[in-house]
Amino acid sequence: xxxxxLTTVIVLLSIFNNAKAQTNLNxxxxxxxxxxxxxxxxxxxxxxxxxxWTYISAPNNETGKTAVENCKxxxxxxxxxxxxxxxxxxxxxxxxxxxxxxxxxxAFTSPNNKLYNYKTSFKIISExxxxxxxxxxxxxxxxxxNVVGLLCKNDNKKKxxxxxxxxxxxxxxxxxxxxxxxxxxxxxxxxxxxxARGYGESEGQPxxxxxxxxxxxxxxxxxxxxxxxxxxxxxxxxxxxxxNGTNEIMQVSIxxxxxxxxxxxxxxxxxxxxxVHLLGNxxxxxxxxxxAKLAKEKFEKTGETDxxxxxxxxxxxxxxxxxxxxEWYHPWENKVPYFTYRGGWQNKVTAMSEWETLNFDxxxxxxxxxxxxxxxxxxxxxxxxxYAKQIFNSILTKNKKSIWMDKTVHFQFYDDPxxxxxxxxxxxxxxxxxxxx
Numbered sequence: 001x002x003x004x005x006l007t008t009v010i011v012l013l014s015i016f017n018n019a020k021a022q023t024n025l026n027x028x029x030x031x032x033x034x035x036x037x038x039x040x041x042x043x044x045x046x047x048x049x050x051x052x053w054t055y056i057s058a059p060n061n062e063t064g065k066t067a068v069e070n071c072k073x074x075x076x077x078x079x080x081x082x083x084x085x086x087x088x089x090x091x092x093x094x095x096x097x098x099x100x101x102x103x104x105x106x107a108f109t110s111p112n113n114k115l116y117n118y119k120t121s122f123k124i125i126s127e128x129x130x131x132x133x134x135x136x137x138x139x140x141x142x143x144x145x146n147v148v149g150l151l152c153k154n155d156n157k158k159k160x161x162x163x164x165x166x167x168x169x170x171x172x173x174x175x176x177x178x179x180x181x182x183x184x185x186x187x188x189x190x191x192x193x194x195x196a197r198g199y200g201e202s203e204g205q206p207x208x209x210x211x212x213x214x215x216x217x218x219x220x221x222x223x224x225x226x227x228x229x230x231x232x233x234x235x236x237x238x239x240x241x242x243x244n245g246t247n248e249i250m251q252v253s254i255x256x257x258x259x260x261x262x263x264x265x266x267x268x269x270x271x272x273x274x275x276v277h278l279l280g281n282x283x284x285x286x287x288x289x290x291x292a293k294l295a296k297e298k299f300e301k302t303g304e305t306d307x308x309x310x311x312x313x314x315x316x317x318x319x320x321x322x323x324x325x326x327e328w329y330h331p332w333e334n335k336v337p338y339f340t341y342r343g344g345w346q347n348k349v350t351a352m353s354e355w356e357t358l359n360f361d362x363x364x365x366x367x368x369x370x371x372x373x374x375x376x377x378x379x380x381x382x383x384x385x386x387y388a389k390q391i392f393n394s395i396l397t398k399n400k401k402s403i404w405m406d407k408t409v410h411f412q413f414y415d416d417p418x419x420x421x422x423x424x425x426x427x428x429x430x431x432x433x434x435x436x437x
Contacts (some may be wrong), residue, residue, distance in 0.1 A: 142221035146200035149194030161236035168243030174343030200344035210353035295351035378408030
C-alpha cells in the first residue's frame, strides 16, 4: 500500500473540486474491489446517489459489515470519477477512481478529524449490464411558463435517442404517458412525458384549458429541453401521441424539422364524423360547439372561465359522454390519502376547449405529414378501425406502417402491460430504424 502525502491529495482534491461536473458515464453499475491497509472491500455504485460498501475482510470482527451510503458522484475528467459521502459516525470519505489506470485515491477523515490518504489499485469484479431505470422530475419553460415533466432513462453511458410522449385529452403525466416513457427508456431511449400547461404540476392559466395550440408549443419546448442535455442525441428526436395526443403530434411533426419519426397510438382522431359518434349524434355535437363558442366569447370579453365536467355517469353535457370513459377515469378523482401518486388529474375542463377540438380537421393535417409514421390502433379503440384507416390512408408519406390489434379495447393502451408492451416493442423498432441503431 502506498501512502499519498497530504499535500498531493489536497492538490488533487482542489483540482477535482474545480473541475466541471459531468455525467457519470461508465461508472454507475460497477463494483470495485480494492484494499486499503487491513481493509479489503467491495464498493458497488448503485446509482448516481447511492453506493454500497462491504468489507470482504477487516480487523476488529468487522468482516462482512456493509452499508448503503447516500453519496455524490462527479466525473471530473475523462474516465476519472469522484465519489464522496459522510458515514453515520461522522467520518468523511472521498474516493477518486481513475478508470484509465485502475487506480483509486482514498481520503478518509475520522470523526476526530484525523486524515488518512491512500493510493491503491482496484479490480472491477462486476458490471451491471441490465437497464437501470431512473425517473427524474424535471422543469422546462414553454412560452415563459414552467412545465413539469418526468424524464426516464436507463443509464448515462452515451448520448441516446430521445422521445417526447403526449397523452390523451386532459391527461396528466402519471397516467398513460409514464407507462410508455418507462418502457421506452428500457429500450435505450431518453423518454420525457409532462403535464401540459394548465394541467397537473405545470403552470398556465386558465387551468384545465385543452388547447391544441398550447400543447403543440409544449411539445416543441420539450424538444428544446431534450436537445439541451448532454445525454441526448439531438439528431435522433422522436414523438408519440396517445389518444387525442395523436392530433397535436401530427401537427407538430409538420412544423418541427427536428422530429425524425412519429408514432400514433390508439388515436381519437378529430374528424367530425368520429366526434359526432363519440358525443352521440350531430345535435349533441352542435350543442357542444355552440356552448364552446359562447364560453370563448365570454372569456375574451370578461376573463371569466366556464367549466364543464370531463366525465359523468349520466347525460351528454360532459366532454366525454361514453360510460366506459367515465368508468376508467373516475378512480383518478380519488387522491387522498393513498392515491396522491396518481398526479393532478381533475374532472373539469374549460367549456371553450371544445372550440379548438371540434374545429380541428385531423384528415387535413394527415395529408401534410411527410415524416415516417407508425400508426397503432385497436379494434375497439376510439372510432374503431374506420377513422384510423382514414387517417392512415391520408398520410402523405409513403414511409408509413400500420398495426391493427384485433379484439383490443382503447383503454388497454393506457394500462394493460401486454398491449403497452407490444406497442412499445413496435415503436422502439420503428424509431431505431430511423436512428440506424
